[in-house]
Amino acid sequence: MKSVVWGMRHWLKTNQGIGVALCLLSGSLLLYLYLAPWASREMRDGFTLGFFPILGTTAMLACALVIVVDVYRNDVEGGVELGRPSDILIVVAFLAACYVFFLASLEIGFLLAAPVFLFASMQWLGLRPWPLAAGVAVAMSILIYAGFTALGIQLPSGPLPF
Amino acid sequence: MFQPDALIEALSLVFTVQTLMWLVFGVAVGVGLGAIPGLTASTSVALMLPLTFALDTAGALGLLIGLYKGAVFGGSISAISFATPGAPDSAATVYDGYALTRQGKGRKAILASLYSSTTADTLSDILVIFVAPAMAIIALNFGPTERFWLMVLAITLLGALSGKHLAKGMLSAAIGLYLGTIGQDPVGNVSRNTFGQSWLQDGIHLVPLVIGIFAMSRMLEQGLDLTRRSPGVQYAAEMVRGAFAKGTSTLSFREYRSILPQIGIGFGVGSIVGMLPGLGATVASFLTYGLAKRFFPSKRIGEGSIHGVAAAEAGNNATVGPTLVPLLAFGIPGSATAALIGGALILQGVTPSPRMFELYPEVVYSLFAILILGNVVNLGVGRFFGFFYARLGQLPPQMLVPLIMLMAVIGAYAARNDPYDVLMMLGLGCLGFCMRRFGVPEAPLVITFLVAPLMEQNMRRALLINRGDWADALFGSPLAIGLFGLAVLMVVLSLKMNVGDRLASVGRESK
Incomplete structure (x- = not known):
């Protein structure tokens, strides 16, 4: 049981663990933006008002997903490792x-x-x-x-x- | 494109008591802040940015460029004195600089650093004066599509080269893009992305953003470290007293001549690296150091040689002027400090773009004059007060951290007298702290934040010109396709070859 808890704690400090947290955060933000009425409002030039905010949030989500799966996923950053x-x-x-x-x-x-x-x-x-x-x-x-x-x-x- | 009348006007703006005073003040404070471990050039410039509201454009440029030049040189003082670089830019200076200090030649090392810094900086500034206008002429032929892809390419370069982990660099840029969309859309001025908060309708102001990300986040980190203090300052203090005592050796003219080849390498490498977005002074410094070590084995670089100090310092200072080239030629800042200088220009009502040479030639010429003059002032301040600054590095951080936090709070408030700016700065300081802990670079965030409205404007303009046809708006010219291809190639190369990782570790193997 102890080793499971220790393993979980360690995983939360890895890039993968933090990446999952970032995915949840940016995913929630993306959902909020997608459902916001102003985001789909079309401007006079045919552009939707939410295009760029959604683009930024989608990019955040994509980067967080890459952090979860790329070659550095098991690394722990020095600043996170020393953190209490x-x-x-x-x-x-x-x-x-x-x-x-x-x-x-x-x-x-x-x-x-x-x-x-x-x-x-x-x-x-x-x-x-x-x-x-x-x-x-x-x-x-x-x-x-x-x-x-x-x-x-x-x-x-x-x-x-x- | 050269406008003699504007040059005369620029010189009359620069050679005033007020502008010269701000330049001297900027260099003097910059060397001091740079000499204090933990305070980088971007932190110094971010902290002083609110002061530029009270100044005219030439005074503001004098203050910020003076700070920038002073801080980059100042970092070498603590690197040489205590083996603790004031900023990562001066890390390569530690190898030979500190070895010289231990041999009782600290004075010689600081003078070698000063002369090589100012020589390489001056040469690269002259290069900027010739290169930036030529690049701006090319940039003037770009349409909104090409400008859009150029910005995408710059952001990709920044994300890819800012650290070892591409995804983290790009995440920083994505956060900057998102934060840049809070407030109003840049074309129709329609409120968006404010979470229903009226105080967010003007968007996030640049001053609280840069103070939070560059100053408050670092102070939070240092404050946290201070709660787990370690001894060691006392020993360093004793060492400095011995190394800079009267009678220790200075730098002769013959020795200065002997370090010119290393300064030449620093000038070449620093100028090229400085013009490329994302690389920065640290890479230039280590690259120059590595090259000098390889080409001049007889100079015993790495064992306490002034040639090693000269190479590292020429390399990092030669990036100062060239880092402004992308800003002046394309309106895209190539580094965090260039973004802050660009931000100061925007606050003064001057938007950096290729058209700046036509619209505000007197500002561009003032900038060039201040770049050159800044080196003379840096030489004077460094020559006469460099050894005093070596003692500044001994100031207890327990004193500095609260002082800088206080400056950050009042700097964020003084810019617009808006209490929400202070809250915003503290929140962004917390974000910056988390980013630093997780190894996410801050520069792509700030640069993308500045560039985001321009990207949106150019994309929407391209769509309007092409009557809503996305394919033509995005890929309507061979240049646009080429820039898009380069951006994709950059991402693929970074993933395949770990370019950022290699650059992050450049020079370390040479030790």
Whole structure:
């Protein structure tokens, strides 16, 4: 039983396993496009509106099918082999942190949100000592804000008067 | 085709304090970012793309081309200093460059890299000035059918040569084609493929796409790696201090003359490779290195020789100018960075195409002048600050990753002040991360995304001209049939001979 589970886990990491997942994804997208009413709408030049989106999706499906059956089907890419399930959580955490920083900068301004984001991220990634991280976070935030302002690009200022 | 008035206007646009300042800024930042392992030329250009909104066309070109040239040279600094190439383009430089550093000749290696880079780059830029207009004249005779097949051929080449796995290269191009159709159709401006979301009606904007795919995805990858840190930076730092201490040997004029044959090979190989879509600087660098090693066995290339450094660096820098030839002559970017420069031109209201030489000659001449001037600035910045940049590579990635993520977020937002662009950039960053993990190259996606509307326009125009007859619209001329045949041949050859795989591993056997 253990060997079956291990074999299944290994297969999911191979090009073939990922190719099957890609087939399902692109196949679903193709079906959605095919059934969408706008896709079959004919334009004045006789072209259907969905021709190119369907062409792109069909090409994606065809490539995914080739990945499933070609000579590299049993290979495992280095990045996939080293991957762990927890990677997904870490990547989502990074993306969420970036989005929270963005929302915060809209609310309280870039100059207040950026040092907090930079300091927290640097600490999370292991930059020590903390006074160095704090100094870099504040200095870089001011530098970036000044640079963008000098270029005429206004970053969110929030409640601050500048 | 030569327009003296436009040349004078272009020179007056380029030789302004503002444009020159942006060129110097671009090179200085480019060398710095290139010297930091993990930051490639395309990442640097993608991060700085939003700044070009605030600049005029000449300033924008100065900034981006300066960044590109600086970053390609900058990659050699960390390759020589820590045996960690700033980008894959400089991987071949590690063999001799790092061996020289260990012998205490790091200064000599960096100077050999700088002089060979700028010499080969200048020669290839001069070649571009002669070749691009001639190719554009030929391209002007192409009809919509031929243009359509030319784009298909370019995408096929990109997919086939971008990595060892043809299907993954083509998958990347297919994703780019699909993403390029989101928004409105390019002929009737009718909304399509928006999943009912009104914010998708304008389509996916170029800036969040390139920042997400080239910058955020790499930072996600580096951030993830940092959570499983490994030691080693301290050792490298000590090595650099010793290698670049005062009194270490520099590069004499006689030594510079002795590396000219390797620079010549780099110029030839880099120029040809640069003009072909999909190959890029890494292949040029390894090919030149392999050829120099074979032709000059007495130079002991591979054992810590400035000739090896010169060959590798001349090869990769000689691709910088020629990679713009397909963009200028046909409107088709030949590499990721050329796509970004093409994108910047589009954002400035200048669509790259063969007609650019007629419609915007002052922009083309400005581009040529900036290409040449960029080498002079690169030489100056590299000569006086190269050793300072060697220390930049020691900046802890724990500091850089959050900084670049922050720049990516505000860069995506600043372009149009649209919060959805930030969401889009983060989503595309996630897509880019997954692609990198699965070994799918990013360049075909971005290039096909840019080319997709043009492909559709040309195909529909061909159909209109031929009154809806598909056979005539697609295969109405011998040239169209020839281009179609070449595209098919390229796919068949790639499958039979594993061309991409061979190119991906080129030069490695020579070590």
